[in-house]
Amino acid sequence: MMGTTLLSFFTVLVSLSCLYSPTSSSSTDSFVFGGCTQQKYVPDSPYESNLNSLLTSLVNSATYSSYNNYTIMGSSPQDVIYGLYQCRGDLAMPDCATCVARAVSQVGHLCSYTSGGALQLEGCYIKYDNTSFLGVEDKTVVLKKCGPSIGYDADGMGRRDSVLAALVGSSGPYRVGGSGEVQGLAQCVGDLSLSECQDCVSEAIGRVKSECGGAVYGDMFLAKCYARYSTGGSNFYSKGHHDKSTNDSEKTFAVIIGLLAGVALLIVFLTFIRKVFGGNGK
Template sequence: MKLHAQVLSFASVLCYLLSFSFFSHPSYSALESFVYAGCTQFKYNGGSPYESNVNSVFTSIVNSASLSNFNNFKISLSGSTQSDIVYGLFQCRGDLTSSDCHNCVTYAVSRLGNICIDTSGGALQLEGCFVKYDNVSFLGAVDKTVVLKKCGPSFGYDSDFLTRRDAVLAYLTGAGQYFRVGGSGKVQGMAQCMQDLSMSGCQDCLSEAIQHLKNECGSSSWGDMFLAKCYARYSERGFSSDGARRFHGRGWWFMICGFILSLIYIMLN
C-alpha cells in the first residue's frame, strides 16, 4: 500500500508540474493576431523633424489607448514645416476593456514601427485594434476601398444557414452604432467603423462592406470584409475570446490528468 501511495503521489506531482509548465506559457493572444498591414512607398530621413513627429504620434497613441478606445492626432512639433505634419489614429474593437485596448495598441505600434521602417505612412490591423499614421490627412474622410477580403469554405446551399446569415447582416446594416454585434443561432456577426467618420459616413461604409460580403462570400461558412474605414464579418462558428479557448484547453488538460490518475489507481488495485 505504501508503494501504491508513493506511485499515486508521484503521478499527481507529475500532472501538476506538466500542467504548470503548460499554463505558464499561454497561447498567443487572439487580440494581437495579425489581419493586414500596409506602408507608403515614401521614406523619411532619420533625425528629421518628420521622424520626431512620427515618434510623437506613436507616443500619443499609446498613452491615449489607456484612457479610451479611439482617438486621432495631428502632430507638428516645434521646428516642423507644413510637410512635416503627421496625422495618426487608433481604434480598438468596441468590446475590449481599457487594459486590453492599451495592450493591443502598444503591441500594434511596436509592430508597425518594424513593418513600416522609416516610411512616411503605414497602417496595421490586428484582431483587437487598428493603428494608422500618414503625412496626408485621412481624418474624417470616407474611404470605401477594399483592403482585405477573406471567405471561408462553402456550405453549399443551406437555406437555414443563409437565412440566419442574411438576418444577421441585415441587423448589422441597420444597427446604428460604430460597433455592432448580432447573432442568430450559430451564426454571429460583427461590424465596426472608424469613429472619425460621421454616423452617416459610418452607415455608408458599413452598408457597402456588408453588400460586398454577401455578394463575394456567397454561401461561405464565414467571411471577413475590411474596407479602409470599416469592416464587417460573420461566422457560423461565432467569435470567442482567447481566454475562452485557454479555459477550454485547461478543462481538457485536467480531464486527461484525472483519467491518468484513475488508470494508475485501477492498475495498482
C-alpha cells in the same frame, strides 16, 4: 539614435503589457493585415521625431479611450503627421492598451522609415500618414477573406442574412449580433460621422454577402470600416468580462502604461532640447 530609443521603449512596453493584462490577449493581437506607403522619411529628421511623438500618444491614449486621433504639427508642412487608433468596441481598456502597444511595435518593424503605415490586429487598428485622412470616408477594399463554401444551405444562409441585415439596421460605430451559431460583427473607425459609418457598414456587408456567397465565414475590411460573419459558432470576437478580483491588476496596468508613455514623451522633449542647444552652440 532616437528611433532606437523609442523602439526599445515600445519593446519594454509590450513585455510589461503581457505581464499585467488580466486576460489572454493572443486572439486580439493576431495579425490581420498591414501596409506602408512608398514614401520614405530621413532618419533623425523632424518627421521621425514627430512620428515618435504620435506613436507615443496613441499608446498613452489607449489606456483610457478606445479611439483617438492626433495631428502633430511641424516647423514645415512636410513634417506634419496624422494618426489614429481604434480598438474593437467590446475590449476592456487594459486589452485595448495592450493591443495598441503591440500594433505600434509591429508597425515599426513593418514600415521602417516609411512616411505612412497601417496595421490591423484582431482587436485594434492604427494608421499614420503625412497626408490627412482624418474624417475622410474611404470604402476601398483592403482585405477580403472568405472561408470554404458549404454549398447552398437555405436555413444557414437565411440566418446569416438576417444577422447581417440586423447589423445594417443597428446604429453606432460598433455592432454585434447573432442567431444560434451564426455570429456577425461590424465596426467603423471613430473619425466617421454617423451617416458615413452607416454608408460604410452597408457597403461592407453588401460586399461580404455577395463576394463570400455560401462560405462558412467572411471578412470584408474596407479602409474605414469592416464587416465579418461566421456560421460555425466560432466567435471572432470575445467580449471581456473582468470580475472584481481583476480591478487591481487593471489599475496597475493602466498606471504602468501611463508612466512608460510619460517617459517616452520626456525622451522626445529632452532630445529636442539637446538638438536646439547643440545647434546654438555651433
